[in-house]
Amino acid sequence: MKVSLGPGPGSVLLLTLWVQLVLSGVYASDGTKNCKLFSDSESERKVLSRVEALANKSFTGESKSKDESYTYTFQLCGDAGGVQGAGVTQYDPKSKKTVVVGQYNATQAIGGSDWVMLIYRNGDRYDGHCSKEKRKAIIMISCNREADMGTLEVVLEDRERLEDCFYLFELDSSAVCPVIKSRLSAGSIILIIAVCLLAVYLIGGFLYQRLVVGAKGMEQFPNYSFWVEVGNMTADGCDFVCRSKNRHEAPAYRGVSTEPLEEEPEERDDHLLPM
16 A cells, blocks of 8 residues: 655645635735835824724725716725725726726825824826826725724815815724723722612512512512611611610619608517427
């Protein structure tokens, strides 16, 4: 019997799958690192990290008018529309032409308390507008706690100027929402838990005493005899600690009467002597 030590088709397939998983894991872990910032400052890098959840996800929006109709694709730090280096692309269904609006390797990130604005520069040049300068895309990502991954909306294309033209997009997402800090202190949380436990104890004990044991009246209160005894002992303790009245009264003093005491009849026991 011969034993094959060489790699078979099954082992090659497993090796290929493993390499794909490793590469996909590395690609996913990059997140926003693919974006190259203009200034590459620490503040802009922090702003960019706030939208880490949107990295490598594609968003599509449409812009329609009487004469023109375009489809825009936005991808954070990824190849939008499959075009390498493109952060935002514009697709014309009539001419079947794709134009790069902005590149993610020329990114500027500006952030506020509940919004992040990304600016992608170095897009394809205009044909006859804006002095044939390079296109620029501005993506405003606003906080919306109800939208995990919102829809890309095309606001406008401002190209009726000599320079500094831009495309403006809006996107709602919960990724840029500030973290809601709990306003409850540790004591408040403990008190709430204690009240909840007490309510469960009272309601559950009442139902058990009434439905299972068949108790009536005050006997329906859970552990009624125990709590009555606790109440009595508490009252006794309060009486002992708080009251100032003496508990052991001194014997009352009786004054000497001025009237002569009546003489008691003398008891004689002569009859007990032997005769």
